[in-house]
Amino acid sequence: MNHVSNSRRLFLLINYTLLTIVALLCFLPIVHILAVSLSSKGAATAGLVKLWPVDFTWSSYEYVLNKPQFLISMWVTVQRVILGTGISMLLTLLVAYPLSKEPHQMKFRTAYAWIFVFTTLFSGGLIPWYMTVRDTGLIDTLWALVIPGALPVFNVILLLNFFRGLPKEVEESCFMDGGGYWTSLWRIYAPLSLPAMATVTLFTIVGHWNSWFDGLILMNSPEKYPLSSYLQTVIVQENLSNMTADQAAAMADVSNRTFKAAQIFIGSLPILLVYPFLQRYFVKGIVLGSVKG
Amino acid sequence: MNKGLWRQWPLHLMILPGLIIVLIYSYWPMAGIVMAFQQFVPFKGLFGSKWIGLDNFEYVFALPDIGRVIWNTVFIAFMKIIGGLVVPITIALMLNEIRNALMKRGIQTLIYLPHFLSWVILGGIFIDILSPTTGILNQLLGLFGIEPIFFLGSNTWFPYTLVVTDIWKEFGFSTIVYLAALTSIDPSLYEAATVDGAGRWKQTWHVTLPGMVPIIILLSVLSLGNVLNAGFDQVFNLYSPMVYESGDILDTFIYRIGLEGMQYSVGTAIGLFKSVVSLIFIVVSYVLASKLANYRIF
Incomplete structure (x- = not known):
């Protein structure tokens, strides 16, 4: 088909235009927030800022980065990301590998699998879960943010499906050479599944960075909040409580608009920075998880 | 041994x-x-x-707000499920017509991005953008002579604001799933259709769409399990007492009664109601998915 009709050309033009608009709509809100955060208070309050800073200034960022609480929360987040991702990846690997075996290789394999899968279908709910975390003594400790969610079953399923796609012969040759299951896991399965592991690790890191609700309910003092929980209290809660007190006052109170914008932007910055480079791993994660053969 | x-x-x-x-x-x-x-x-x-x-359940179902809350939950969740199917399928079909690989990937990258930002960040962004005084959206509407709309404070607008912003966040994710399904359609089907004289529209209608049907059935059936998941993270970060009437959902209700109000038993009872109903829907959806699309979880 070399001939391109006029109607086809018109369609392509409309198609390209619409898709470009859709793509921009996904990104422009962030650009707008960045512009607000870099504008002067006066310009932001007057609503003059569109997609480019007005009266450019770093003052909002200076203010935010000099707040001790902000830095403390950032440190809590760094700790939870490192500790949480490490533990979670180790556990995921250790569960996914045995579950990828056939029932004749591992007794009760199906029963184990159901124990894990059932947790994705049914749960005790928020209150009993909170009570359990409290009873195990984790409240107000960093472990509360790491241990209860240390085994994301979705990631286990993702990884175990990947393991099953690997050729069995490689492992059999390892057994021939006298290696056992541990050798097979560390020397064969782990190295062969690096792309899948990279994807799962990435999801886990993003999950820990974004997680805010657990910090909010499991930490009694704000000094122990991770960054997302802290941001939730300063960006969202402040705003909403104002609205209840006096709607009109809240609508007029936009004085910290630039501070809030700066905090929103810093909160999303790590993801914005790594995303373009690691996007193919993110995409692989979806395809791995949903349309497997 | x-x-x-x-x-x-x-x-x-x-x-x-x-x-x-x-x-x-x-x-x-x-x-x-x-x-x-x-x-x-x-x-x-x-x-x-x-x-x-069963006293706690009697108490819960006698609460004046409970009917409202259940209705809000189902209404918001249902609209999200429908929008979450229609929008990504449409965008995937549109992207499929783009031959320029660089542009295609660029658009995918941008629409998939919001999925990775949390509702704390996005809540902050939308509170700013949708503000009736300084919000850029209302400024834009003002250019067309439209009075400022309090999207997050009006019971008329709030549920739809939730649905639209949720679709905005998540449609890129599903679009990529559908695109992956599109690439697995046998190219010889298109050649055959061309030989038979089918134009682009007919090819889309008779080859592309039927090729997507299995994944569409699968994803829509699996989304049945979400009828009571109206999205706690999103609602919690966008709602306020002003819009409890239209935006309070089971999960936020449980949080306020159970944890804030420390009525642990009552909170657990509502949670159990939600879990059991969800489980029934999930089991039904999995049975349907395995029958209709031959789907297995693992």
Whole structure:
């Protein structure tokens, strides 16, 4: 088909235009927030800022980065990301590998699998879960943010499906050479599944960075909040409580608009920075998880 | 000792740590559900608290707000499910017509981005953008002579704001799933259609769409399990007492009654109601998915 009709050309033009608009709509809100955060208070309050800073200034960022609480929360987040991702990846690997075996290789394999899968279908709910975390003594400790969610079953399923796609012969040759299951896991399965592991690790890191609700309910003092929980209290809660007190006052109170914008932007910055480079791993994660053969 | 069992013990050892975590933090809370049938007092514990049968449920279903809350939950969740199907399929079909690989990837990258930002960040962004005074959206509407709309404060607008912003966040994710399904359609089908004189529209209608049907059925059936998941993270970060009437959902209701109000038993009872109804829908959807699309979880 070399001939391109006029109607086809018109369609392509409309198609390209619409898709470009859709793509921009996904990104422009962030650009707008960045512009607000870099504008002067006066310009932001007057609503003059569109997609480019007005009266450019770093003052909002200076203010935010000099707040001790902000830095403390950032440190809590760094700790939870490192500790949480490490533990979670180790556990995921250790569960996914045995579950990828056939029932004749591992007794009760199906029963184990159901124990894990059932947790994705049914749960005790928020209150009993909170009570359990409290009873195990984790409240107000960093472990509360790491241990209860240390085994994301979705990631286990993702990884175990990947393991099953690997050729069995490689492992059999390892057994021939006298290696056992541990050798097979560390020397064969782990190295062969690096792309899948990279994807799962990435999801886990993003999950820990974004997680805010657990910090909010499991930490009694704000000094122990991770960054997302802290941001939730300063960006969202402040705003909403104002609205209840006096709607009109809240609508007029936009004085910290630039501070809030700066905090929103810093909160999303790590993801914005790594995303373009690691996007193919993110995409692989979806395809791995949903349309497997 | 059985030789087979001796050989496989490392596998059981490997699974042990994960199993313990799940038993403690997923299964022990399930046992904690008995709270729903007790007058639970924390210092008396699960074994010392008084057993009151179904009183908590009677109390919950007599609450004046509960009907409203259930309706909001189902209404918001249902609209999200529908929009979450229609929008990504449309965008995937549109992207499929783009031959320029660089542009195609660029658009995918941009639309998939919001999926990775949390509702705390996005809540902050939308509170700013949708503000009736300084919000850029209302400024834009003002250019067309439209009076400022209080999207997050008006009961008329709030549920739709939730649905639209949720679709905005998540449609890129599903679009990529559909695109992956599109690439698996046999190219010879298109050639055959061309030979038979089918134009682009007819090819889309008779080849592309039928090729997507299995994945569409699969995803729509699986989304049935979400009828009571109206999105806690999103609602919690966008709502306020002004819009409880139209935006309060089961999960936020449980949080306020159970944790903020410390009525643990009542909160657990509502949670149990939600979990049981969700489980029924999930089981039905999995049975349907395995029948209609031959789907297995693992």
